Amino acid sequence: KAQPRVPHDYRKATVVRSVCLNCSTVCGIEGHVIDGKLVKVSGNPEDPNNGRSLCAKGQSGPTINDYPERLLFPLKRVGPRGSGRWQRITWDEAHDEIARRIRRAMDEGKPEEVAIHVGRSRVGEETTRFMNAVGSPSVFNHRAICSSNKRAANYVSLGETDWETGDFERSKYIIDFGANVYEAHQGAIHAAKRIIRGRFDNGAKFVYFDVRMSNTAGRADEWFAPNPGSDGAIALAMGNAIIAAGLHNREWLDTWSNVAADDLAKWIDRYTPEWAEGVSGIPAADIRRVALEFAHAAPAAVAFTNRGSGAHYNGFNADRAVILLNAIVGSIGQPGGYCYTVEPTRIPPQVFPHPLPMPPSPKAKSAIENPPEWPLANKWQRMKVGQIVYRHLLQGKGKVQVYLSYTLASPQTWPEGRSLALRVLKDEKLIPFHACSDIVYSEMAHHADMILPDASYMERWGFDTRNNMELRDYVTLRQPMVAPPGECRSFVDSLIDIARRIGPDTAKYFEFKDHEEWIRRRCEPFGKRVGEDGFAYMRKHGVWQDTSKPKYYALYDWPLSAEELKNTRVDEATQIVLRKAADGREAPVGLMVKGTARRGFITPSRKFSVYHPDIEAAAQARGFDEDGGKGMPDWFPVPSIERMGQEQLHLVTFKWNVHTQGRTQSQKYLSEIVHHNPMWIHPATAARHGIRTGDMVEITTYRPHGHGMRGGGEVVGKALVPAWVTEGIHPRVLAVSNTLGNQFHGRAATAHNGPRQALEAAWDRAAVGEDADLDERVWWDPARGGTGAGYNVNAILPIQPAPLVGMQGWFDTVCSIRRA
Amino acid sequence: MPQQPQWKMALDVERCIGCHACSVACKVENQVPLGSFRTKVYYWDHGSYPQVKRDFLPALCMQCEDAPCLKACKSGALSRGADGIVRIAQHACDSHGACEKACPYGAISCQPGQIADKCDFCSHRLDVGMEPACVETCPAEVFHFGDARDPDSAYSRFMARRGHETAVLKADKGTRPAVAYRGHRVEMEAKIPEGRNHEGWSYEIETWPSLDAHFPPQRRVHWARVEPGQNITEYRAEAEGGAA
Incomplete structure (x- = not known):
């Protein structure tokens, strides 16, 4: 007879506040711990962004901790790399070997050959400190495969920040270019919650552009499916229509824009809705109508973007064009409009200062970390061009001796992941030593030489933050809810220990016992602000919000205080307020506007930048003439798309609402909902190829054309996937999700029902027991008639960094298909 | 004695x-x-390109006033509390499965060897x-829950404002559900299986x-x-994703 289930007795629960990390959104959470086990998480009611709400991924968190396939002990490989044969070692052995190898690279004068490659780790300050102590600049990240075009567009236009904060709750009109905000946008829940309130409680209209009917498209007031790569053309044409109708905010533009209203009108004159119809396929009448509706709702009107517009060859300019659309109607910084805060992605060092001494920035250079081909990649922040790491290693443009990977699933999530990335990861000449920190036995871990079993995000420390929809500064604390099982240890604790072992020259920057002590020390000065023990405050609340200042509406218009005006003068020609520092050098601090000194935008002109001199300079230096080197948010075609043959199609990818790209497939309740990813295809296109739902289709992809691209038109690879014929997709577009198709990560991820297999050396039944669900009830296992674990299409998506910024053109892939 | 709440x-x-947060919160x-x-x-999904829409329908136990599951249960494991909630006494369940077959809302699961389970x-x-x-986590503020006798509960406040726009699912079944819906597409009620809790295939996008x-x-x-039986140590280049 089955055992009755015991409901959680919350009277016995202790509550620990922390932050989710099951996606990139940064939601405050509360963990409910009963008898030493984390049984449930819910939203932290004090979190300004999400409050008590969490998404499916957030709710799934507790299943990570006791996943039976968790790695529990440090392992060293005993067979050839990738053979899957491992031996248990001690942490001392693991850290000694890593430290010894790093020391050798440092002693050889090649600290840059020590590399760390991270996904969304949220311990960037810690890893950077470690690498600075080693003297290596080789901190590789994932920003260029994520969001660098969008961030660069914000930096160019606003100067202050890389991430806008639409004031959706108070908006009357919301236009969304390619941000699947109901499912997968960064900040999805925070924004979705407020867009829903805006629509149903404030009467806002919601218009969405995407090639695929996501949940956002399916629930928008209007959904338009433009031709891929045409979002920027639509945004410019909307601006054109608004200015032509005289509905632009002339006063705002003449006051705040570095291109005044009349000059902007002249420039935008060429981008008519009729022209944009030819480019995008969206009727000119619709472009004009939506534009005028948007302008009438201004300033409570916001147009925003994400991957759909940005992950293109021309995505940087597309996102600039959308930001410009907000400026044209004067909604920048206004209630209900396109708002932003002071740089929201950093833990404010003046509030939470770093423990001293700090290691200096490295002198060594890396052509992988800072590739000269993309001069804007590292201009505003070090966004880098992560997708070229493996290709550059293969081409000998850089070398590594020690490769540390963390929160990274490049074989699954990188373009040419399971092809090129895996080829390099397997090559012991190109990567002589690879230590991988992970939670479960992943594809990354499988191709490492040493595995460091990490603590989950519910078992470790860290600060986190992002843009706050309430337009204030805020910081959250990630703290352990429970102790990690087995010998799991957080990666930062490993780094601290390794730094101490490398030598006194690195150890001196790590004079703290562990990550907890580091966090405690950063909270000490903060205590003065809240009038109590700062560490205790953060542990109790999980979040701190600075309410000492007004909300960041119209930050550019904030007057400079008498204090801020000390030692300043006004430059007559530009009206920029300059302050003289002690060393005699002058730096801009504001802008004179109608006789008063205002903060302005943190751009060279101190105004909203439509034109930007740095872009013009960078384009000229690289011989990139597609935008004419004019530094304006021009639209130009994606070369690969321009050359597409009649029968060729676009291949795009997308993220599910219950999955991140690489981390969630092992979570049983998420994979139970989505484990199968057929290729979306329009009925007319399917009919032309004789394809019905369920048929297998062979997709062939081709290398891109364009500036800096090589081998244009050559075959990248072929994939065999099943088709799903749906009305919910643009006729020239095919879509396959970027998640799924795991070959590791255990039974939930690979759709295997039955007993736990292999890798016994890594597991301990006493620490993490078996889960009857995985042994008996994985109903999507093909052996039980299920549809399996899906297909990973990233293997055949070419590496294609966009010009200047270097963001991956995820949605520029050209392919052909045939029924298999 | 204070009056029992009516949930x-x-x-x-x-x-x-359609974010599934309610569903996963419930499962955990x-x-x-x-x-x-x-x-x-x-x-x-309905309509023709480009006029296509997607509708969602979160479904759970309706806590019926006239509950077919309760009548079908032979072991007396199901009962309806004074607070309106239909509950399962786990120790009394004999896994007979009649409750699952009787439910017009597919809301009870009673698989062989498992104790019947429902919201x-x-x-x-x-x-x-x-x-x-589910109520606590919903980012879209779909759920309005509370004591119907308390005019200040989230349920009562919502019903006072929008109650005239609500309906119950499958009203023709005559079970008098305690769960009301506003704004759902009536056609979607056909998607909720009768007499069966879950069929794996019903979650596939097809x-x-x-x-x-x-x-x-x-x-x-x-x-x-991924072929059944293939384990990680048997991983081969064949499975590398078809890159030419």
């Missing part, structure tokens, strides 16, 4: 974004096995002053454009990239 729920489905909260659901979110509005959470897990609750085998898509 009721109203869902404003117009706001739903109630340790619901794979293959069984106390709450599920159905999808329906009880997270009674153990109500006991300590917490909301049901079913989104369909209003069928069950999928005959000949219409199912079978797709398996």
Whole structure:
């Protein structure tokens, strides 16, 4: 007879506040711990962004901790790399070997050959400190495969920040270019919650552009499916229509824009809705109508973007064009409009200062970390061009001796992941030593030489933050809810220990016992602000919000205080307020506007930048003439798309609402909902190829054309996937999700029902027991008639960094298909 | 003695974004096995390109006043409390399965060898002053829950404002549900299986454009990239994703 289930007795629960990390959104959470086990998480009611709400991924968190396939002990490989044969070692052995190898690279004068490659780790300050102590600049990240075009567009236009904060709750009109905000946008829940309130409680209209009917498209007031790569053309044409109708905010533009209203009108004159119809396929009448509706709702009107517009060859300019659309109607910084805060992605060092001494920035250079081909990649922040790491290693443009990977699933999530990335990861000449920190036995871990079993995000420390929809500064604390099982240890604790072992020259920057002590020390000065023990405050609340200042509406218009005006003068020609520092050098601090000194935008002109001199300079230096080197948010075609043959199609990818790209497939309740990813295809296109739902289709992809691209038109690879014929997709577009198709990560991820297999050396039944669900009830296992674990299409998506910024053109892939 | 609360729920489905947070919150909260659901979110795609829409329908136990499951249970394990909630006494369940077959809403799971399981509005959470897990987590503020006798409860406030726009699902079944819906597409009620809690195939995206609750085998898509029995030590280049 089955055992009755015991409901959680919350009277016995202790509550620990922390932050989710099951996606990139940064939601405050509360963990409910009963008898030493984390049984449930819910939203932290004090979190300004999400409050008590969490998404499916957030709710799934507790299943990570006791996943039976968790790695529990440090392992060293005993067979050839990738053979899957491992031996248990001690942490001392693991850290000694890593430290010894790093020391050798440092002693050889090649600290840059020590590399760390991270996904969304949220311990960037810690890893950077470690690498600075080693003297290596080789901190590789994932920003260029994520969001660098969008961030660069914000930096160019606003100067202050890389991430806008639409004031959706108070908006009357919301236009969304390619941000699947109901499912997968960064900040999805925070924004979705407020867009829903805006629509149903404030009467806002919601218009969405995407090639695929996501949940956002399916629930928008209007959904338009433009031709891929045409979002920027639509945004410019909307601006054109608004200015032509005289509905632009002339006063705002003449006051705040570095291109005044009349000059902007002249420039935008060429981008008519009729022209944009030819480019995008969206009727000119619709472009004009939506534009005028948007302008009438201004300033409570916001147009925003994400991957759909940005992950293109021309995505940087597309996102600039959308930001410009907000400026044209004067909604920048206004209630209900396109708002932003002071740089929201950093833990404010003046509030939470770093423990001293700090290691200096490295002198060594890396052509992988800072590739000269993309001069804007590292201009505003070090966004880098992560997708070229493996290709550059293969081409000998850089070398590594020690490769540390963390929160990274490049074989699954990188373009040419399971092809090129895996080829390099397997090559012991190109990567002589690879230590991988992970939670479960992943594809990354499988191709490492040493595995460091990490603590989950519910078992470790860290600060986190992002843009706050309430337009204030805020910081959250990630703290352990429970102790990690087995010998799991957080990666930062490993780094601290390794730094101490490398030598006194690195150890001196790590004079703290562990990550907890580091966090405690950063909270000490903060205590003065809240009038109590700062560490205790953060542990109790999980979040701190600075309410000492007004909300960041119209930050550019904030007057400079008498204090801020000390030692300043006004430059007559530009009206920029300059302050003289002690060393005699002058730096801009504001802008004179109608006789008063205002903060302005943190751009060279101190105004909203439509034109930007740095872009013009960078384009000229690289011989990139597609935008004419004019530094304006021009639209130009994606070369690969321009050359597409009649029968060729676009291949795009997308993220599910219950999955991140690489981390969630092992979570049983998420994979139970989505484990199968057929290729979306329009009925007319399917009919032309004789394809019905369920048929297998062979997709062939081709290398891109364009500036800096090589081998244009050559075959990248072929994939065999099943088709799903749906009305919910643009006729020239095919879509396959970027998640799924795991070959590791255990039974939930690979759709295997039955007993736990292999890798016994890594597991301990006493620490993490078996889960009857995985042994008996994985109903999507093909052996039980299920549809399996899906297909990973990233293997055949070419590496294609966009010009200047270097963001991956995820949605520029050209392919052909045939029924298999 | 104070009056018993009358727990009721109203869902404003117009706001739903199909995120499955309610469903996963429920599964973690109630340790619901794979293959069984106390709450599920159905999808329906309809229309022709480019005029296509997607609707959602979160479904759970209706806590019927005239509950077919209760009448069908031979072991007396099911009962309806004074607070309106239909509950299962786990120790009394004999896994007979009649309750699952009787439910017009597919809300009870009673698989062989398992104790019957269904939503009880997270009674153990109500006991300590917490909301049901689905209600608490919903980012779209779809769920309005509370004591129908308390005019200040979220349920009563919503019903006072929008009650005239609500309806129950499958009203023709005559079970008098305690859960009301606003803004759902009536056609979608056909997607909720009768007499069966969960059929694996009903969650695949190939079913989104369909209003069928069950999928005959000949219409199912079978797709398996990872061969059964292949384990990680047997990983081979063959499985590297088809890169030429």
